[in-house]
Amino acid sequence: MTKILVVDDDPNVQRLLRVTLKQEGFEVVVAGDGTEGLRLWEADAPDLILLDVTLPKVDGYAVATRIREVEGQETHVPIIMLTAEKEVEQKVRGLRAGADDYLVKPFHQAELLARMKSLLARFGAREGTGGGRPPLGKLLAFYGAKGGVGTTTLAINTAISLHQEQHRRVALVDGVLQFGDHRVFLDLGNDRKSIADVVNAPAIDADLLKSVVVRHDSGVDLLLAPPNPEESDLVHESQMSQSLAQLRTMYDYVVVDVEKRLGDLTLSVLDHADMIFVVMTADLSCLKNVRLVLEALGRIGYEQSKVKLLLNRSNAFTGISIQAAEGALKRPFEYKIANEYRVAISAQNSGSPFAFTKADSPLGREVAAMAATIDKIHAPAAPAKSVAR
Numbered sequence: 001m002t003k004i005l006v007v008d009d010d011p012n013v014q015r016l017l018r019v020t021l022k023q024e025g026f027e028v029v030v031a032g033d034g035t036e037g038l039r040l041w042e043a044d045a046p047d048l049i050l051l052d053v054t055l056p057k058v059d060g061y062a063v064a065t066r067i068r069e070v071e072g073q074e075t076h077v078p079i080i081m082l083t084a085e086k087e088v089e090q091k092v093r094g095l096r097a098g099a100d101d102y103l104v105k106p107f108h109q110a111e112l113l114a115r116m117k118s119l120l121a122r123f124g125a126r127e128g129t130g131g132g133r134p135p136l137g138k139l140l141a142f143y144g145a146k147g148g149v150g151t152t153t154l155a156i157n158t159a160i161s162l163h164q165e166q167h168r169r170v171a172l173v174d175g176v177l178q179f180g181d182h183r184v185f186l187d188l189g190n191d192r193k194s195i196a197d198v199v200n201a202p203a204i205d206a207d208l209l210k211s212v213v214v215r216h217d218s219g220v221d222l223l224l225a226p227p228n229p230e231e232s233d234l235v236h237e238s239q240m241s242q243s244l245a246q247l248r249t250m251y252d253y254v255v256v257d258v259e260k261r262l263g264d265l266t267l268s269v270l271d272h273a274d275m276i277f278v279v280m281t282a283d284l285s286c287l288k289n290v291r292l293v294l295e296a297l298g299r300i301g302y303e304q305s306k307v308k309l310l311l312n313r314s315n316a317f318t319g320i321s322i323q324a325a326e327g328a329l330k331r332p333f334e335y336k337i338a339n340e341y342r343v344a345i346s347a348q349n350s351g352s353p354f355a356f357t358k359a360d361s362p363l364g365r366e367v368a369a370m371a372a373t374i375d376k377i378h379a380p381a382a383p384a385k386s387v388a389r
């Protein structure tokens with residue numbers, strides 16, 4: 001059960017929070033001053049702290065500062081500061097002291113819960129296991145070594161196969177914010193909601209995401225890219241990260257078609273990834289880019305084992321054999337998908353992915369086999385639930 005530490009000297013606030021949070025299924029521990037708060041933080045290892053600013057003995061700022069000093073890099077307990085005033089200065093001080101969020105008293109229950117859930121989702125992932133917390137969904141990132149190698153094609157069809165054949169709950173995110181192709185590949189108009197509709201909300205929680213995702217006929221839920229390039233600037237990397245963290249609590253798999261540019265936004269996706277599929281074809285510019293990408297991901301500190309090489313159009317004639325390509329990269333391809341241009345292009349141009357409408361085609365079967373392998377690797381952590389829809 002998720003444990004919340006409330007540090008507040010006002011008995012009314014203590015009582016109210018105890019009741020509200022218990023109703024929501026949280027375990028609650030309460031401290032009446034800063035010293036007691038620090039003691040319970042150490043003794044009880046709460047999943048989140050609600051911390052009043054004005055406290056007897058040690059005040060809220062000092063408590064937050066102390067916790068951040070002691071906990072180091074490995075863990076991060078989310079802290080929401082509760083203050084009596086709307087002063088910007090208080091807010092800034094709280095955030096500087098290490099708070100993650102901030103609420104002015106009196107606050108609405110719904111807002112408190114939304115902010116708590118958003119923070120729990122965001123930090124739950126890094127904290128490891130917090131008692132009975134259910135396992136998070138796996139994030140599969142598809143990253144193209146260059147444009148046109150089939151990244152979008154494979155991300156979409158793998159997502160659909162994981163749902164249709166493996167019966168998993170799947171969210172598919174178009175992370176190519178400026179020129180995302182999912183509306184074209186999936187025959188959806190510009191009127192459908194996108195991640196731009198997520199960023200204006202006060203808190204990114206499950207209800208919000210449920211209202212923004214678009215259910216595809218295949219049963220996969222889509223978080224689309226904005227319909228026009230300007231709107232992509234609205235999406236900050238922290239919002240991308242929060243959205244993904246939240247989606248991971250709601251689905252067995254979150255499949256992301258990732259932007260090529262290796263900037264903060266891309267890294268906010270790759271940070272979450274359980275597997276990064278580097279999609280490529282056997283040509284010189286891909287080989288050069290894959291080498292650069294592998295080096296960059298290594299420098300950033302990602303484990304090599306989470307990076308998988310995916311050779312698309314593997315039997316197309318390029319003048320470079322699979323063996324030669326593997327030799328150049330000094331590692332084998334983990335996955336190979338054959339060249340079948342007709343099926344791929346007609347699925348794309350008709351807006352109906354082959355994994356959905358032509359699952360029996362050779363290309364459909366190859367992608368299904370890859371999805372099955374991926375699912376087998378992750379199955380122990382995420383047992384199939386009956387998809388009752």
Ligand SMILES: Nc1ncnc2c1ncn2[C@@H]1O[C@H](COP(=O)(O)OP(=O)(O)O)[C@@H](O)[C@H]1O
Nearest residue numbers: 144147148149150151152153339340341344345
């Ligand atoms: N396995 C494949 N065999 C043949 N053509 C493919 C294959 N995968 C993708 N394609 C085609 O390659 C082109 C680029 O695909 P796309 O998924 O848009 O690539 P990217 O997202 O990497 O730019 C499309 O015309 C698509 O139909």
Ligand SMILES: [Mg+2]
Nearest residue numbers: 151152176181
């Ligand atoms: Mg693409």
